Amino acid sequence: MKLYLAPGACSLADHIALQEAGLTFVCEKVDLKTKQTEGGADFLAINPKGYVPALALDGGEVLTENIAILDWVSGQTNRLTPAGPLGRTHQLERLAFISTEIHKGFKPFFSGGSGEEKAKAAEMLAKRFGQAGEMMQGDYLSGPDFTVADAYLFVMLLWAQKNGVTVPAKLAAFRERVKARPAVKTAMADEGLLESA
Numbered sequence: 086m087k088l089y090l091a092p093g094a095c096s097l098a099d100h101i102a103l104q105e106a107g108l109t110f111v112c113e114k115v116d117l118k119t120k121q122t123e124g125g126a127d128f129l130a131i132n133p134k135g136y137v138p139a140l141a142l143d144g145g146e147v148l149t150e151n152i153a154i155l156d157w158v159s160g161q162t163n164r165l166t167p168a169g170p171l172g173r174t175h176q177l178e179r180l181a182f183i184s185t186e187i188h189k190g191f192k193p194f195f196s197g198g199s200g201e202e203k204a205k206a207a208e209m210l211a212k213r214f215g216q217a218g219e220m221m222q223g224d225y226l227s228g229p230d231f232t233v234a235d236a237y238l239f240v241m242l243l244w245a246q247k248n249g250v251t252v253p254a255k256l257a258a259f260r261e262r263v264k265a266r267p268a269v270k271t272a273m274a275d276e277g278l279l280e281s282a
């Protein structure tokens with residue numbers, strides 16, 4: 086199995102999830118500007134949408150979109166999905182919130198937005214991070230156990246820190262707690278992120 090990623094991008098969430106799940110996989114970096122992989126392949130032939138993450142399964146099929154990949158990874162182990170009959174559904178609810186309300190909210194920071202657009206985005210993101218903080222049901226989003234939604238939220242919190250977006254103290258503590266997890270350290274080290282973290 087191969088995860089196509091860009092260091093520090095949203096694909097870090099999938100990298101962390103795969104590592105936490107203890108699955109066997111390799112990573113290949115993608116140059117998001119040239120759409121070439123580290124190995125010289127045309128990334129557009131792998132994911133015509135041109136963005137990471139993409140997960141090439143052992144059978145050859147390729148999964149894209151954070152929500153789908155994280156949901157798939159959580160289905161490979163019994164440790165990364167919240168318990169209960171609605172556990173997976175609530176997890177999808179959180180993943181959708183993080184993807185559509187937080188991840189997309191960072192757009193002005195990555196696509197050369199004006200100062201005004203960035204300030205507006207930071208204000209909206211601070212509100213969304215406040216709501217995410219209220220969702221926390223213990224050390225992690227769904228209680229005492231780490232799930233794939235925590236991996237995604239963690240990456241968003243790294244972006245918030247880098248771009249000066251205000252987050253509740255509860256989430257800053259969560260970010261440090263997640264950063265200390267062995268699987269997270271491994272994934273971050275693989276992406277060369279520990280020096281800058």
Ligand SMILES: N[C@@H](CCC(=O)N[C@@H](CS)C(=O)NCC(=O)O)C(=O)O
Pocket residue numbers: 091094095096117135136137138149150151152184
């Ligand atoms: N809808 C996609 C968005 C993924 C995405 O935004 N990827 C960014 C990195 S965080 C990317 O590869 N951007 C490069 C591009 O769009 O050309 C998902 O949730 O997986």
